[in-house]
Amino acid sequence: xxxFPLKEKxxxxxxxxxxxxxxxxxxxLGEWKFGAGVGHSNLIYITISTGIGSGIICDGRxxxxxxxxxxELGHITVIPENGPMCGCGKRGHLEAVASGTGIARxxxxxxxxxxxSQILKEQPSAKEISEAARQGDELAGEAFQxxxxxxxxxxxxxxxxxxxxxxxxxxxxxxSADLMFEALHTAIEESVISPDYTRDLVxxxxxxxxxxxxxxxxxxxEMSFPPDGMPV
Numbered sequence: 001x002x003x004f005p006l007k008e009k010x011x012x013x014x015x016x017x018x019x020x021x022x023x024x025x026x027x028x029l030g031e032w033k034f035g036a037g038v039g040h041s042n043l044i045y046i047t048i049s050t051g052i053g054s055g056i057i058c059d060g061r062x063x064x065x066x067x068x069x070x071x072e073l074g075h076i077t078v079i080p081e082n083g084p085m086c087g088c089g090k091r092g093h094l095e096a097v098a099s100g101t102g103i104a105r106x107x108x109x110x111x112x113x114x115x116x117s118q119i120l121k122e123q124p125s126a127k128e129i130s131e132a133a134r135q136g137d138e139l140a141g142e143a144f145q146x147x148x149x150x151x152x153x154x155x156x157x158x159x160x161x162x163x164x165x166x167x168x169x170x171x172x173x174x175x176s177a178d179l180m181f182e183a184l185h186t187a188i189e190e191s192v193i194s195p196d197y198t199r200d201l202v203x204x205x206x207x208x209x210x211x212x213x214x215x216x217x218x219x220x221x222e223m224s225f226p227p228d229g230m231p232v
Contacts, residue, residue: 019224026216028055035207047171098147100126130176148180152187166202
């Protein structure tokens with residue numbers, strides 16, 4: 001798929017104009033135009049799953065950057081020295097620490113060092129860790145609180161840079177929000193340089209569920225090919 005001309009291939013096959021965007025950007029666009037972000041001009045959407053993806057609406061526009069590469073908030077560095085390996089091949093990124101994969105890796109590493117836990121598998125999944133945390137397992141609870149703290153600090157950085165009015169947090173890991181969001185909120189409050197950044201800030205879940213990306217693709221089509229022929 002590297003250097004594959006997807007847009008051109010689609011246009012040639014279906015004989016209609018096509019637009020292409022990545023999944024996290026489309027989910028952000030979908031939530032902004034049709035979901036939880038309706039009425040907001042500055043929005044950050046983050047999906048926390050096996051990785052961490054994100055999309056940004058800034059002053060009423062999807063932020064793409066010079067080459068369409070903007071908004072990779074999962075790849076900001078949070079542990080600069082000897083951090084865990086990220087899926088991208090770099091170390092210490094937020095994704096490597098606060099994603100489901102990062103949580104599972106942390107627990108596996110602690111177990112290999114002899115930490116006591118009711119978790120018996122050497123390589124547990126994030127779901128299994130969340131179940132253990134709800135049963136009172138100290139290591140499992142610590143793993144989610146650690147992820148929430150790193151995520152909250154990073155969100156504070158994003159508040160400083162983009163000053164959004166809403167943060168939309170989705171993805172499978174947020175199904176364990178009760179295990180990490182207290183630490184997340186605490187980290188945000190402790191990290192922002194002014195309470196103005198969190199005043200009236202909405203932190204919520206997606207309204208569109210699994211359809212967010214599809215609705216975003218619809219929004220991208222409407223923006224790219226409006227009826228009068230003029231891009232908006």
